[in-house]
Amino acid sequence: MLSAQSAVIVRATLPVVGANLDTITETFYASMFADRPELLDGLFNRGNQRNGDQRRALAGAVAAFAGALVARPDVRPDALLSRIAHKHVAVGVTDDQYVIVHKYLFGAIAEVLGDAITPEIAAAWDEVYWLMAGTLIAMEARLYAEAGARDGATWRRWQVVERREETEEVVSLVLRPRGDEPVPPARPGQYVSVRVRMPDGVHQLRQYTLSWDGADGLRRITVKRADEGEVSGLLHATVAEGDELTLSAPFGDVALGEGDAPIVLASAGIGCTPITAMLHHLARTKDTRRVLLLHADRSRAAHALRGDMERLADALPAGKRIFWYEKDGEGQGRDGRMDLEGVDVPKGAVVYLCGPLEFMRSARAQLIRAGVRPKDVHYEVFGPDLLLGVA
Known part of the structure; x- marks a missing residue:
């Protein structure tokens, strides 16, 4: 929990810190890699460093966590960090690296905001950081233990x-x-x-x-x-x-759950991979739940794992599939991008969603308009999570 004194300070300074988070995270990564280039060898994705995705994801995570803390200082927003913890253990993050990150992150805050960061403000944001880091360290320890590993040794x-x-x-x-x-x-x-x-x-x-x-x-x-x-x-x-x-060992917080609610599996492009894994499990266990499979792709020829998806969906007792192709569908799917107008989305369905960000934003909005509760939409992101904080 965030202390009352720190909650007041973080609430007052969040607009300023939030407005500068992109610059802060850019400065943070630049200074850390200048001093510790070995971190790019086998830990950080240098492609995401070049295109800025990692920087934007970190800024979004810090802002979302701090915002949740000041909204409810008596509750630690652990749910926000589950996805990050899984990503961390998948690359072998260890406890001591949080100390390294702290050093360079707070150095970047001081450099970007200068004299605006008083000792009291620094102490309040230090509390936010260690609440976030401590939560992640605990989550990651549990995940490593479940994988039969410790200290990142899952390889x-x-x-x-x-x-x-x-x-x-x-x-x-x-x-x-x-x-x-x-x-x-x-x-x-x-x-x-x-x-x-x-x-x-x-x-x-x-x-x-x-x-x-x-x-x-x-x-x-x-x-x-x-x-x-x-x-x-x-x-x-x-x-x-x-x-x-x-x-590494398998990780990821978005996985097919048990229960008796209908299931909607929606994907686009290479987002078909986790959806196909779920279909394999449903078919192997002869699951009787109603399953609606929705997939969009550039063309039938570009649709990876199409044969698996068709065969597995058709094998389900209560399975139905609809595919969309932007071109060359050969009569085997609907034309254009995924459009759920007229699609019978099962009432009370649990949704698993994966694909490009633009697709997921559109599909999520359409599914919610069709009656799916926001809390029942689970999404997987390839790379840094730029949807973090979406209500």
Whole structure:
């Protein structure tokens, strides 16, 4: 809980700090990497550093957490941080790194805001930081324990036993674990980090959903080659059957839940990967819930995992699927982008949503207009969460 004295100060200074958070986070990352370049080797995604996504996500997370604290100082807004905790353990964040971040973040605040940061203001925001950090450290400790690991040591070697070209831009890799140690279980919709050494010697991590989790220990990741994606490009260009990859344990706070409520699975593009994993689980368990599968793509040819989605949805006792294609649908889907006008969205449905940000904002708004409660819309984001704080 935030102390009463700090709550007054944070509430009064939040507009000024919030207005400068983008500059503060930019200064923070620049100074930290200048002094600690080793953090870019195997921990931070340098692609997200270049395009600014990580900076904007951090600013949004800090603002959302501080705003929630001052709105209800007696309640710690843990729910806001669950997604961040899963992302952290997927890349192996350790407790001592919060001390490093604190040093450079508060140095950036002092540099950007100058004399406006009095000792009292600094102390209040220090309390916010350590409430946030302490919550994350506790969450991450639990997640590491559940994965049978500690101090970020969740890594394991896996062998590629099959490579399948899904589309011109998407490849699936079926993997078998090396060694005899038990494999941490995966929930439908979770992701793993893949750790690769780049040509310049720097290790980079990227998260990829387990699009299939086989009962025999095999697992599958499905990777889209991004335009400027150095890791996805390397995987597409170099990985062949027989090669080995280093993977983390599975993590992710958006996973298919139990219950008897109807389910809506909505995706666009490569957002089909967690949705396909959920479909595999529903089909394997012969789930009798009503399931509405909605997917939008550029074209039928660009629709990765289309065969899996069709087969699995059709196998469900109460399954229905609707696909949208912007072009070349060949009569196998509706034309254009996803439009839920006239679609019978089940009453009381729980929604799982994944795709580009623009798509998720549109689909979420349409589903809420169709009667879905906002709290029942669960979304997965590939990369930093730029939807954080959306009501």
